Amino acid sequence: MSTRAKELIALGAITLFALVFYFGKIWGWGTFEFPTWLSMVVIVLIGLSLLWVLILTLKGQLIERRVVFIYVAFAVALPLFMSFSQKITISPEVYQLHNALTELPAGSKVLISFDYDPPSAPELQPMAESIIRVCFEKDLKVIVMGLWPQGPQQANLALEKVFEDSAILAKNLQYGRDYVNLGFQTGNEFVIQRMGSSFESMFPSDYEGTPYREIPLVRNVRNFSNVDFSVNLSAGFPGTVEWVQIAVDRYGLLMGAGNTAVQAPVMYAYLNAGQLEGLLGGMSGAAEFEAVAGYRAKGTKFMLSQSFAHVVVIAFIIIGNVAFFRSGRKSKLKGK
Amino acid sequence: MEHFALWLSAFLTLGILSFLYKDNPWYKLSEAIFVGISAGFWVVTLFWDNLVGKFWDGWQDEPMLFVGAALGFLMLLRLVPKIGWISRWPLAFIVGATSGLWLMNYLASNIMVQVMATIQPLFSTGYASGFDAGWGAIISSLVIVVGTFTGLVYFFFSKEHKGAFGGAARVGIFFIMITFGASFGYTVMSRMSLLIGRMDFLLGDWLGMIG
Amino acid sequence: MSLPLAATHPRLSVHLFFPIIVIVLTTCSSAFGQSDTQLDTTVVDDTVSIAAAPVTTLLVEDGKYDDGDSLRLFWVPSIDDQLIDSKVTGYRVYRLVNDGAAEPIVDLLPGVGNYTDKNVELDSSYVYYVATLTESGEYPSIHTESISPQREWINFRRGYLFIIMMIISAAIIFYVETAKRGKKLFVRKIAGLEAIDEAVGRATEMGRPVLFIPGISDMDDVQTLAALTILGRVSRTIADYDSKIFMPVSRSLVMTAARETIKTSYQAAGRPDAYNDDMVNYVTDEQFGYVAAVDGLMVREKPATVFLLGAFFAESLILAETGNSIGAIQIAGTARPAQLPFFIAACDFTLIGEELFAASAYLSGEPRMLGSLKGQDVGKAIAMITILLGVVAVTLSEAWGVGIMTDLHAWLVKVFSSS
Numbered sequence: 007m008s009t010r011a012k013e014l015i016a017l018g019a020i021t022l023f024a025l026v027f028y029f030g031k032i033w034g035w036g037t038f039e040f041p042t043w044l045s046m047v048v049i050v051l052i053g054l055s056l057l058w059v060l061i062l063t064l065k066g067q068l069i070e071r072r073v074v075f076i077y078v079a080f081a082v083a084l085p086l087f088m089s090f091s092q093k094i095t096i097s098p099e100v101y102q103l104h105n106a107l108t109e110l111p112a113g114s115k116v117l118i119s120f121d122y123d124p125p126s127a128p129e130l131q132p133m134a135e136s137i138i139r140v141c142f143e144k145d146l147k148v149i150v151m152g153l154w155p156q157g158p159q160q161a162n163l164a165l166e167k168v169f170e171d172s173a174i175l176a177k178n179l180q181y182g183r184d185y186v187n188l189g190f191q192t193g194n195e196f197v198i199q200r201m202g203s204s205f206e207s208m209f210p211s212d213y214e215g216t217p218y219r220e221i222p223l224v225r226n227v228r229n230f231s232n233v234d235f236s237v238n239l240s241a242g243f244p245g246t247v248e249w250v251q252i253a254v255d256r257y258g259l260l261m262g263a264g265n266t267a268v269q270a271p272v273m274y275a276y277l278n279a280g281q282l283e284g285l286l287g288g289m290s291g292a293a294e295f296e297a298v299a300g301y302r303a304k305g306t307k308f309m310l311s312q313s314f315a316h317v318v319v320i321a322f323i324i325i326g327n328v329a330f331f332r333s334g335r336k337s338k339l340k341g342k
Numbered sequence: 343m344e345h346f347a348l349w350l351s352a353f354l355t356l357g358i359l360s361f362l363y364k365d366n367p368w369y370k371l372s373e374a375i376f377v378g379i380s381a382g383f384w385v386v387t388l389f390w391d392n393l394v395g396k397f398w399d400g401w402q403d404e405p406m407l408f409v410g411a412a413l414g415f416l417m418l419l420r421l422v423p424k425i426g427w428i429s430r431w432p433l434a435f436i437v438g439a440t441s442g443l444w445l446m447n448y449l450a451s452n453i454m455v456q457v458m459a460t461i462q463p464l465f466s467t468g469y470a471s472g473f474d475a476g477w478g479a480i481i482s483s484l485v486i487v488v489g490t491f492t493g494l495v496y497f498f499f500s501k502e503h504k505g506a507f508g509g510a511a512r513v514g515i516f517f518i519m520i521t522f523g524a525s526f527g528y529t530v531m532s533r534m535s536l537l538i539g540r541m542d543f544l545l546g547d548w549l550g551m552i553g
Numbered sequence: 554m555s556l557p558l559a560a561t562h563p564r565l566s567v568h569l570f571f572p573i574i575v576i577v578l579t580t581c582s583s584a585f586g587q588s589d590t591q592l593d594t595t596v597v598d599d600t601v602s603i604a605a606a607p608v609t610t611l612l613v614e615d616g617k618y619d620d621g622d623s624l625r626l627f628w629v630p631s632i633d634d635q636l637i638d639s640k641v642t643g644y645r646v647y648r649l650v651n652d653g654a655a656e657p658i659v660d661l662l663p664g665v666g667n668y669t670d671k672n673v674e675l676d677s678s679y680v681y682y683v684a685t686l687t688e689s690g691e692y693p694s695i696h697t698e699s700i701s702p703q704r705e706w707i708n709f710r711r712g713y714l715f716i717i718m719m720i721i722s723a724a725i726i727f728y729v730e731t732a733k734r735g736k737k738l739f740v741r742k743i744a745g746l747e748a749i750d751e752a753v754g755r756a757t758e759m760g761r762p763v764l765f766i767p768g769i770s771d772m773d774d775v776q777t778l779a780a781l782t783i784l785g786r787v788s789r790t791i792a793d794y795d796s797k798i799f800m801p802v803s804r805s806l807v808m809t810a811a812r813e814t815i816k817t818s819y820q821a822a823g824r825p826d827a828y829n830d831d832m833v834n835y836v837t838d839e840q841f842g843y844v845a846a847v848d849g850l851m852v853r854e855k856p857a858t859v860f861l862l863g864a865f866f867a868e869s870l871i872l873a874e875t876g877n878s879i880g881a882i883q884i885a886g887t888a889r890p891a892q893l894p895f896f897i898a899a900c901d902f903t904l905i906g907e908e909l910f911a912a913s914a915y916l917s918g919e920p921r922m923l924g925s926l927k928g929q930d931v932g933k934a935i936a937m938i939t940i941l942l943g944v945v946a947v948t949l950s951e952a953w954g955v956g957i958m959t960d961l962h963a964w965l966v967k968v969f970s971s972s
Contacts, residue, residue, distance in 0.1 A: 024352070024549060031550030038551050071878070082534065083541050086552045125841055125867075128539025129532060181515045192392050198444060223828055231622055231671030242840075242866045243770070249402045251447035255455065267532035268867055268891050271525045278486070279459035281451065288528060289535040308538045315534040335457060358845065364853040373845040380839025409963045420809055433772060433806065440773040449718055450711075457936050458969040461943030462964070463951040487944050494937050497907045499740050518905065522894035529870065529894070 103284025112145035114234035120157030122241035132305035133264035189213035603875035621704030725928025732920035745902035756857035762797040764856035768863020780863035782913035792822035873899035
């Protein structure tokens with residue numbers, strides 16, 4: 007059979023699979039969950055096959071890169087069907103952020119800057135949701151904004167999600183009085199700089215077009231001095247680094263941060279120097295924050311997949327190194 | 343409409359993932375749609391947020407905006423080859439303003455505060471009695487102090503890396519590489535999170551197989 | 554906060570003589586060591602069973618070195634504010650704006666003796682008083698004088714920051730001038746630089762193009778500028794070897810700057826006719842849109858050499874990995890610490906952090922760049938010496954209590970905390 011034919015068959019199989027389960031969803035098949043024995047069997051099979059790959063590598067037979075992709079795909083997808091729960095150990099910096107928020111007196115104003123867009127949402131959205139929920143539970147006032155164009159939309163999604171909780175809904179929180187979305191402003195770090203003297207100059211109106219002066223929650227918020235705490239959810243530039251350098255170090259704003267895991271290691275320097283009041287790093291940070299706050303949401307749910315994927319990656323790092331030391335790295339330049 | 347949006351999202355997600363198999367027309371189509379839409383999104387966002395939202399709606403209250411608008415206009419002169427050089431002025435303004443802002447911020451946040459955070463006693467707690475401090479604290483202090491110092495040595499360009507200085511630089515690069523290892527681990531986590539997010543969409547939102 | 558204003562009015566009359574009694578009594582009690590129980594018996598309002606003395610010595614001052622947006626209040630807490638069996642439940646700060654009505658602005662815990670009001674306007678005048686709260690009511694202090702916040706032009710708290718900045722700036726200017734006078738400045742060898750010519754040569758031999766990616770930041774990022782300086786050298790070599798370059802970019806400004814850079818190199822190589830604008834093209838500002846396009850380009854065009862120099866974010870590994878998979882030689886460099894691991898793992902040569910700037914200074918031989926590199930070394934030397942001195946001082950001071958070291962550490966803290 008030609009490669010083209012195989013590819014078409016695979017494509018057909020994927021389409022059929024999708025159609026069957028999509029209609030299944032419409033017909034109300036419900037969700038699937040592996041029984042514990044099946045989960046165990048899956049784990050053992052994956053473990054054995056990895057061992058086999060290692061043996062092959064030791065024998066000098068290298069596997070194709072696409073095999074690695076398949077392993078990672080399974081490692082991520084299968085745990086989503088498993089019913090295990092994973093023990094989550096909480097880091098001090100996660101406690102620090104949670105405590106900073108919960109120790110604020112009721113009515114304090116918390117500024118949350120959404121400096122990310124949908125590509126980083128899997129890591130940062132669970133953080134956003136749980137941070138907003140903690141704020142509402144503690145009767146803190148939430149001011150959201152974004153230095154990334156899609157940030158305020160992510161904020162609205164997070165708010166919608168939080169309001170699905172009946173306990174939060176029962177508080178009858180009002181837009182403009184208990185929370186507000188100031189929207190997006192272009193200008194990157196210069197926006198933070200200008201906010202140091204006037205919020206209103208950067209956000210003459212909120213996301214919905216209401217003039218700043220007419221919003222009760224922020225009417226008396228002139229600059230960072232009138233905000234009690236802030237949280238920056240960041241996926242890059244502009245993000246936590248800029249907030250720390252301008253808002254924290256220049257204007258004395260108290261700030262905690264939630265970062266994508268890529269950025270987190272850099273932020274530890276700021277945490278260590280006391281420039282950050284707590285830090286959530288990546289999905290594990292989100293899961294830990296959920297654990298501290300005492301509820302299970304997406305961060306916790308995804309951690310099992312995350313851990314499985316990590317085990318597979320570690321296995322392939324070992325396998326890759328075995329292959330590396332067997333062959334010896336040849337420089338492309340010398341080998342030309 | 344909801345069905346169509348879900349299927350379109352799934353089609354494009356799988357199209358981009360298909361690159362892992364090999365470059366193919368499905369991927370190219372998804373890539374082209376992505377590039378086109380994102381370029382369009384930026385044009386629309388900048389037009390409505392900057393030109394309309396900031397300048398058009400705000401110039402009555404803040405006449406200074408005309409200065410910015412004028413600089414922006416000068417930038418467009420690049421389109422006229424004969425006077426294109428004028429566009430360097432706004433560029434100079436951007437570079438100058440950014441440098442001015444960052445010079446102080448970097449010096450304060452990334453140098454002064456970090457140097458201060460590095461200055462810590464090598465023997466922690468129970469100082470008066472000398473060396474009875476916890477080993478964990480001592481090692482942690484040593485790592486921070488030695489790591490920062492030798493890292494600085496590595497990035498010192500005025501002296502050849504020879505002798506004791508070279509030795510310190512080697513220790514420095516050792517620390518830097520360990521940092522990179524930690525960073526690598528974190529990034530693997532980040533990338534996996536993105537994949538988990540997509541899997542959750544495909545298996546959950548799209549096919550309804552998981553809750 | 555929620556206490557209605559009317560509730561405070563009946564006690565306004567108390568304002569006039571109550572403070573006088575309290576001041577006299579406070580003075581007496583501190584002079585003769587009388588217990589505060591005596592004070593209770595002299596409270597004017599006899600309808601109240603749990604009375605307390607108001608705060609004393611209430612002072613207000615303008616917030617130092619600010620934008621005219623803060624006023625600071627200090628007071629001596631009520632003498633009834635005790636750790637054990639305290640009658641005082643807290644303090645409430647009242648404010649009269651422009652001689653208007655008194656409004657409560659904040660409730661504070663017992664034991665607190667200061668408050669900074671950050672919600673003040675430049676042109677308004679403010680009068681404050683602090684009420685001592687008890688279970689039965691509140692006992693106001695005397696009013697402060699009227700005060701308007703002032704804006705200061707210079708923040709003298711940052712004096713040391715200014716001095717350090719001046720030292721570094723002076724060093725940069727000194728070295729730039731030295732370099733301009735033709736004196737050769739020493740910069741240590743940077744691994745990876747020699748590889749540039751070789752890598753371009755390899756592309757020429759293989760008849761395949763060179764791909765140059767200047768990061769995804771705009772021209773306001775110094776890393777992009779460094780990348781474009783290196784591009785000058787790379788494109789000159791490409792022009793000399795008659796090889797091909799293509800450069801997709803994600804910022805329109807970078808596109809025009811890169812075109813100029815390459816054009817200048819081709820002119821310098823005496824081959825202006827070989828240059829065309831299509832060597833550099835704009836893709837999109839959107840990060841992953843750009844990556845998707847560049848990935849596709851790499852796989853289709855199969856460049857022999859890939860340069861990844863500039864500011865990179867999440868796309869670094871995707872780009873470097875794709876470049877690696879097509880077997881290209883990759884020379885990378887960025888000052889984004891988070892992205893360096895991937896370049897080190899997937900590329901043949903990596904300029905780590907500041908090496909990117911050093912390389913661009915070294916390659917261009919430009920006195921200004923070389924001078925600033927040397928000037929920054931002075932900054933690093935200051936940091937290294939400070940760290941060494943500081944660690945020795947604080948260790949000797951804390952472990953063995955060496956007095957002079959305590960002073961030295963205190964001084965360093967003062968200097969480096971001035972930011």
